[in-house]
Amino acid sequence: MVGSIIPSSRVTIDAMLDRVDWKNCKLFVEYGPGVGTFCPHILDRLPPGGQLLVIDTNPRFIEYLRETIDDNRFHAVLGSASDVEKYVSQLGHDNADYVLSGLPFSSLPEDVATSIVEATQRVIRPGGAFLTYQFRPTAKELTEEHFDRVDTGYVWRNVPPCLLVWGWKTGEAAE
Numbered sequence: 638m639v640g641s642i643i644p645s646s647r648v649t650i651d652a653m654l655d656r657v658d659w660k661n662c663k664l665f666v667e668y669g670p671g672v673g674t675f676c677p678h679i680l681d682r683l684p685p686g687g688q689l690l691v692i693d694t695n696p697r698f699i700e701y702l703r704e705t706i707d708d709n710r711f712h713a714v715l716g717s718a719s720d721v722e723k724y725v726s727q728l729g730h731d732n733a734d735y736v737l738s739g740l741p742f743s744s745l746p747e748d749v750a751t752s753i754v755e756a757t758q759r760v761i762r763p764g765g766a767f768l769t770y771q772f773r774p775t776a777k778e779l780t781e782e783h784f785d786r787v788d789t790g791y792v793w794r795n796v797p798p799c800l801l802v803w804g805w806k807t808g809e810a811a812e
Contacts, residue, residue, distance in 0.1 A: 646792070648792055649770055649792045649799060649801070650674070650675055650678050651678075652790060652792055652801055653675075653737065653768055653770055653801055654675075654678060654679065654682060654737075654768075656766070656768075656788075656803055657682070657734075657735055657766075657768075658734075658764075659682045659683065659684065659687075660684060661734070662682075662683060662684065662687050662734045662735065663686065663687055663688065663730065663734055664687065664688050664690060664725065664728065664730045664732070664733045664734055665679055665683060665687065665688070665689050665690070665733070665734060665735050665736075665737070666689075666690045666691070666692065666721060666724075666725070666733045666735070666736040666737070666760075667679065667689065667690070667691045667692070667736070667737045667738070668691075668692050668693075668718040668721075668736065668737070668738040668739070668740050668753070669692075669693055669694075669718070669738060669739050669740040670691040670692075670693055670698065670702060670713075671693070671695075671698055671739070672698060672701060672702075673691075673701075673702050673705065673706060675737060675739075676689065676691065676702065676706055676711070677706075679737075680706075680708050680710060680711065683710060685710075687710060688710050688711075688712060688728060688730075689708075689710055689711050689712065690712045690714065690724060690725065690728060690733070691711075691712070691713050691714070692714045692716055692717070692718050692720075692721065692724060693713070693714075693715065693716075694715070694716070694717060696715055699713045699714070699715045712728060717753075718738070718740065718753045718756070718757070719749065719752040719753045719756050720756070721733070721736070721753075721756050721757060721760050722756055722759060722760050725760050731762075732760055732761060732762035732765070733760050733761055733762070733765065734761070734762060734765045735761070735765050735766055735767075735768060736757050736760070736761060736765075736766075736767050736768065737768045737769075738753075738757075738767070738768070738769050738776070739769070739770055739771075740753070740769075740776075741771075742769070742771065742773075742775040742776040742779060743771070743772075743773040743775040743776075750775070750779060751779065754767070754776075754779045754780065754782070754783050755783060757783075758783040758784060758804075758806065761806045762806070763806055763807060763808030764805075764806070764807070764808070765805075765806055766784075766803045766804060766805045766806065767780055767784060767802075767803070767804040767806075768801075768802070768803055768804075769801070769802045769804075770792075770799050770800070770801050770802075771799060771800050771802070772797050772798075772799055772800070773800075774800060776800075776802055777789060777800060777802045780802050780804035781804075783804070784804030784805060784806060785805060785806060785807040785808075786804075786805040786807060787802060787803070787804050787805070788802070788803045788805070789801060789802050789803075
């Protein structure tokens, strides 16, 4: 149910989130938040009018997050990341600014992984990005297939070390 038995390090969290344009972030989405390792760091950075939508298939994680995070900008949904467009619309948004995922893409069925990345590409606004932190290159390869520009990084101070990927969606609204 989780990609790693050890939560992501603070170094990984900061490196992953540092490229986000927080000032202009209205909706940040996270797939597979688990016990919420990234959630407080995202909420700390979000502007007052911004929202954090997390999506997980594990009802125990969703229940835990709803019980432990007391912030009216936080929305936890039990469901599949492949349905992200529906959940974004239900919150009253047309698009997400950023989508973060720690889902273990290398262990997902190929059609499920592809469906998630395709839905993510559609839901992200021009200028936004799909952010992944992984231990294998599967998410990077899927991101390269579906996003206009891909940047990568690596964090050694994480157990295990992980590959960071930012898939940027370009377009006329991106500046």
